[in-house]
Every structure is written in structure tokens, then in C-alpha cells.
Amino acid sequence: MIDRKKSPAIYDAVEFDLKLKPCEKYTLDNGVPVYAVNAGEQDVVMVEFVFFAGNWYENQNILAASTNFLLKNGTQHKTALEVNEHFEFHGAYLNRHCYNETATVTLHCLSKHLPQLLPAIAEVLTESVFPEEELAIYKQNQKQRLEVSLKKCDFVANRLIDDYLYGIEHPYGKYTTAPDYDAVEREQLLAFYQQYYTKGKCVVFTAGKLPADIQQQLNSAFGHLPFNQQEIPEVTHAVKPAVEKKYNIINDASGVQGAIRIAQPFPNRHHPDFIKAQVLNNVFGGFFGSRLMSNIREDKGYTYGIHSYLQNHIHQSAWMISTEAGRDVCAATIEEVYKEMQRLRDEPIEKDELDLVRNYMMGSILGDLDGPFQIISRWKNYVLNNLTESYFYNNLQTIRTISAEELQALAQKYLQPEAFYELTVV
Structure with a gap:
């Protein structure tokens, strides 16, 4: 009992x-x-x-x-x-x-x-x-x-x-x-x-x-329908990114709020850095306790919410930071984003912070496995991205074992301001 x-x-x-x-x-x-x-x-x-x-x-x-x-x-x-x-x-x-x-x-x-x-x-x-x-x-x-x-x-x-x-x-x-x-x-x-x-x-x-x-x-x-009777056409599309990296767009001259997007191209799930980058992303801006939220929302009060994420594409991906802020603090918001990138490049993540992110990510996966619809959704993601069950367990292992030094090296590799496109729409 x-x-x-x-x-x-x-x-x-x-x-x-x-x-x-x-x-x-x-x-x-x-x-x-x-x-x-x-x-x-x-x-x-x-x-x-x-x-x-x-x-x-x-x-x-x-x-x-x-x-x-x-x-x-x-x-x-x-x-x-x-x-x-x-x-x-x-x-x-x-x-x-x-x-x-x-x-x-x-x-x-x-x-x-x-x-x-x-x-x-x-x-x-x-x-x-x-x-x-x-x-x-x-x-x-x-x-x-x-x-x-x-x-x-x-x-x-x-x-x-x-x-x-x-x-x-x-x-x-x-x-x-x-x-x-x-x-x-x-x-x-x-x-x-x-x-x-x-x-x-x-x-x-x-x-x-x-x-x-x-x-x-x-x-x-x-079973009698004519599905899968012909090959899918082999279609390729060239990526042609813009030459300029910074844009300011006036969409509403009387608007009081601006939308900020900061993004750079990133490899897809098959790249060895993808799973590791997901851990770094959560430290950076991937959940409510992230550095971007703590700084720009809670400390500065520039926005109600700011998030970073890796796009869910099959062929190519991108690392994206997304927020809406007051028109008069858009420039300051962008400056703080780059400051948080620099902190991750210059300083190893403290153990308590990294443990918090590990637990958040494991808890999120546990929630994603709560019910048959969520489970089949994860399997669908693997099947359509040509991944196997081992990807799931590699993900868990990376979350549990990745070190602060590995994450700092990853930040030095990818979180470089000159690599990002920067857009403000007001």
C-alpha cells in the first residue's frame, strides 16, 4: 500500500x-x-x-x-x-x-x-x-x-x-x-x-x-486504387539567397509595432550538428526560460515573447529568431540578440542552466510521446525525412551528454552575426 x-x-x-x-x-x-x-x-x-x-x-x-x-x-x-x-x-x-x-x-x-x-x-x-x-x-x-x-x-x-x-x-x-x-x-x-x-x-x-x-x-x-504506380518526378530547386543581409521595410507608416526576423541557412536533420544545435537553440531562445526571453522580455521589457528555432524543412533548414517589439525598440532588440550570441560564443554555459535545458528537452519529448497520435506523428517525421528509430535514441543521448564546451564551439561556428539575415518590418 x-x-x-x-x-x-x-x-x-x-x-x-x-x-x-x-x-x-x-x-x-x-x-x-x-x-x-x-x-x-x-x-x-x-x-x-x-x-x-x-x-x-x-x-x-x-x-x-x-x-x-x-x-x-x-x-x-x-x-x-x-x-x-x-x-x-x-x-x-x-x-x-x-x-x-x-x-x-x-x-x-x-x-x-x-x-x-x-x-x-x-x-x-x-x-x-x-x-x-x-x-x-x-x-x-x-x-x-x-x-x-x-x-x-x-x-x-x-x-x-x-x-x-x-x-x-x-x-x-x-x-x-x-x-x-x-x-x-x-x-x-x-x-x-x-x-x-x-x-x-x-x-x-x-x-x-x-x-x-x-x-x-x-x-x-x-488497396485497389492506382496510387504509387508511377515514379515521383525528380525535381530540384536552386537556392538563391539575397545578396544584402539587412532590410528595413515600412509596411504601416502609423504602426507602433515592428516584426523582427533574424535568420541564417542551416543544414537539415542529416547533418551531425543538427541535434546538437537543437540543444544550443534551447539555451539561446527555444523555450520560456531561454536567454533571449530572460533578457529581452523579462529584463528589458521590449517584447511579450521572442523565440528561436530550426525550421522544419526536409531539404534545407534555417536557424530563425522571431519576435515582435515596439517600433522604437526594434534596433535595441536586435542589438540584444547579438549580445546573447556573443555570450554563448565567449562563455561556457553554467551547469545549472544546462541541466535545466536538458530536463526541459527530455520532458518535452516525454510529453510528445503521450498518446498514439503524438507517437505516430514522430514516426511520420522520421519516415518522411528518411530517418530511422536510431535518430530518436541519438537525440536522447545527445541531450544527456553534450558538454558546455561542445555547445560553446557550436556557438562559435554558427552564431556569428555576419552570417544572419536581418529584417525589420514596421
């Missing part, structure tokens, strides 16, 4: 023996790989279809995003309203997202409703018709949203910094204008849809309290 008068022992998160729950893999009749995590107490399930249909593969701006958005806005047998009502009737949620390399269609529902919902998704993925009236509404709505967003300095800053890092023609650097929406035609959507969805490369991820016959259900609904 538990002694309620005795407090339980307290352990540091770095002492936890974290394990990544294994992921079952099988293949449908048409060659589509399925990754499954069967866990959880509630009778809910997530099924996500990942297609290599991001803007990396488009030959016209926003074609990939527009196709993905309009997928469920009408099929050969159902109107957009009927498609949505079918999923809502079963208490299900069907969502879609378009990223740089991939696009997804994701179902969340009760396990018992899969037999009614999986065939409906197959219909969306093979019989969407992209009605002209739905396309017209989409264009109008998106242009209105864009017009409103362009008045916000943080929105403009996010667009421009990626352009400076990668070039406006690169998928990571391009951004949308109103004429881009006007140029999208139904025939182009249908062609992109046929190539990259109906006949495209598909990977399925599923998690939750899975039915015993989940493999048979998926195979019955999708």
Missing part, C-alpha cells in the same frame, strides 16, 4: 528511460505502405494519407495548395455540402494541409465508423471534380484574407525572410499574391490532382485504438 504521508521521490527528466513505441508496418495490395501505432484507451482513430504533392512539385504558384484545399469541395457523386455532411453525420473530422514537399488528408473519427468513412475518403481522392463555383468562392475568400494579412507586419516579415534565405523561385521562399489566385484554372487543378493524388505516391499513417481488421479495411478501401 502507498504511504500517503511520505512524499514520492523526485527524479530529473534526464534520468527517465524513454522508449519509442514500435510502429507496425505493412503494405496494401497496390504497394502503399502503412505505418500503424495501436494504442490508447478511447475508441478513436486517426488515419492520415500523405501525398508527395506539395509546392515542391508545382509548376505554377499556389497550384499545390489550391488543389489540396479544394479536394473535398465536390466529387462526381456528391456536392461539397454532401461531402462535409457525410463526415459530420458520423462525428468525424476530415482535414487537409499542404506543405512544401507533401500534402495530407487526415481523418479523425470513432473506430466504429471507419467502414462508412474510408470509402468516402477514397471517393475524395479519386473522384474530386473541383467545381467552377467552388473555385470562384475559394479565390475570392483567399484574396480577401491575403488583403487583410498584408496589413500585419508579422505576416509580411514571415514572407520576406524566407525569400531572402532561399530566393523567391524556391518552394521555401515563394509567397502568394492576388494575381496568383486569379491565374489558377480548374483544368490545372485537375491535372495536378490526377498526377499527384489519384496516381501519386501515397504513404498512410494510422494510430489510436485500431480495429482488429484495420489492415483489411484499409486494403478494401484503398
Whole structure:
């Protein structure tokens, strides 16, 4: 029996023996790989279809995003309203997202409703018709949203910094204008849809309290579809960063706040410094107790929040510092960012601070493994980035063992002000 008068022992998160729950893999009749995590107490399930249909593969701006958005806005047998009502009737949620390399269609529902919902998704993925009236509404709505967003300095800053890092023609650097929406035609959507969805490369991820016959259900609904019957086009994009490194943009002459972005190109996850840099980034600006937050938010009061992070891209990445500050203190904020870089270059991190960051990072990973949906999300990240399970354990080992001297050397290598692009939008 538990002694309620005795407090339980307290352990540091770095002492936890974290394990990544294994992921079952099988293949449908048409060659589509399925990754499954069967866990959880509630009778809910997530099924996500990942297609290599991001803007990396488009030959016209926003074609990939527009196709993905309009997928469920009408099929050969159902109107957009009927498609949505079918999923809502079963208490299900069907969502879609378009990223740089991939696009997804994701179902969340009760396990018992899969037999009614999986065939409906197959219909969306093979019989969407992209009605002209739905396309017209989409264009109008998106242009209105864009017009409103362009008045916000943080929105403009996010667009421009990626352009400076990668070039406006690169998928990571391009951004949308109103004429881009006007140029999208139904025939182009249908062609992109046929190539990259109906006949495209598909990977399925599923998690939750899975039915015993989940493999048979998926195979019955999708195993006969023409997915994965052709190779993904080999597409490369040249990175053409801007020549100038410092920019000041006036977006609202009467605005009182400015958006600051400071960023430099950085290697992707396969580089040996990537995991180590994540530890250094957390010391620098990666969580609420970071140096940037302590200095610029708590001490100086220049901003409500400032963060640094490594971009979640597959081919290239970037190290980014992001904040919004008062217009009159933007220059001072940037100066303090560079001072914190210098401190990391010049002084080893104290043991107490490094231990705090280690525990924060281990605790965050523990939280990310809390439930089947979070676990399959981590597996998806590894699969799509061509990583293995060993990456997870290498990450844990690095967090536990990296030294202050290694982090200082890393700061001296990467946290050099002249390597960063600097943008202020007011």
C-alpha cells in the first residue's frame, strides 16, 4: 500500500528511460505502405494519407495548395455540402494541409465508423471534380484574407525572410499574391490532382485504438486504387539567397509595432550538428526560460515573447529568431540578440542552466510521446525525412551528454552575426 504521508521521490527528466513505441508496418495490395501505432484507451482513430504533392512539385504558384484545399469541395457523386455532411453525420473530422514537399488528408473519427468513412475518403481522392463555383468562392475568400494579412507586419516579415534565405523561385521562399489566385484554372487543378493524388505516391499513417481488421479495411478501401504506380518526378530547386543581409521595410507608416526576423541557412536533420544545435537553440531562445526571453522580455521589457528555432524543412533548414517589439525598440532588440550570441560564443554555459535545458528537452519529448497520435506523428517525421528509430535514441543521448564546451564551439561556428539575415518590418 502507498504511504500517503511520505512524499514520492523526485527524479530529473534526464534520468527517465524513454522508449519509442514500435510502429507496425505493412503494405496494401497496390504497394502503399502503412505505418500503424495501436494504442490508447478511447475508441478513436486517426488515419492520415500523405501525398508527395506539395509546392515542391508545382509548376505554377499556389497550384499545390489550391488543389489540396479544394479536394473535398465536390466529387462526381456528391456536392461539397454532401461531402462535409457525410463526415459530420458520423462525428468525424476530415482535414487537409499542404506543405512544401507533401500534402495530407487526415481523418479523425470513432473506430466504429471507419467502414462508412474510408470509402468516402477514397471517393475524395479519386473522384474530386473541383467545381467552377467552388473555385470562384475559394479565390475570392483567399484574396480577401491575403488583403487583410498584408496589413500585419508579422505576416509580411514571415514572407520576406524566407525569400531572402532561399530566393523567391524556391518552394521555401515563394509567397502568394492576388494575381496568383486569379491565374489558377480548374483544368490545372485537375491535372495536378490526377498526377499527384489519384496516381501519386501515397504513404498512410494510422494510430489510436485500431480495429482488429484495420489492415483489411484499409486494403478494401484503398488497396485497389492506382496510387504509387508511377515514379515521383525528380525535381530540384536552386537556392538563391539575397545578396544584402539587412532590410528595413515600412509596411504601416502609423504602426507602433515592428516584426523582427533574424535568420541564417542551416543544414537539415542529416547533418551531425543538427541535434546538437537543437540543444544550443534551447539555451539561446527555444523555450520560456531561454536567454533571449530572460533578457529581452523579462529584463528589458521590449517584447511579450521572442523565440528561436530550426525550421522544419526536409531539404534545407534555417536557424530563425522571431519576435515582435515596439517600433522604437526594434534596433535595441536586435542589438540584444547579438549580445546573447556573443555570450554563448565567449562563455561556457553554467551547469545549472544546462541541466535545466536538458530536463526541459527530455520532458518535452516525454510529453510528445503521450498518446498514439503524438507517437505516430514522430514516426511520420522520421519516415518522411528518411530517418530511422536510431535518430530518436541519438537525440536522447545527445541531450544527456553534450558538454558546455561542445555547445560553446557550436556557438562559435554558427552564431556569428555576419552570417544572419536581418529584417525589420514596421
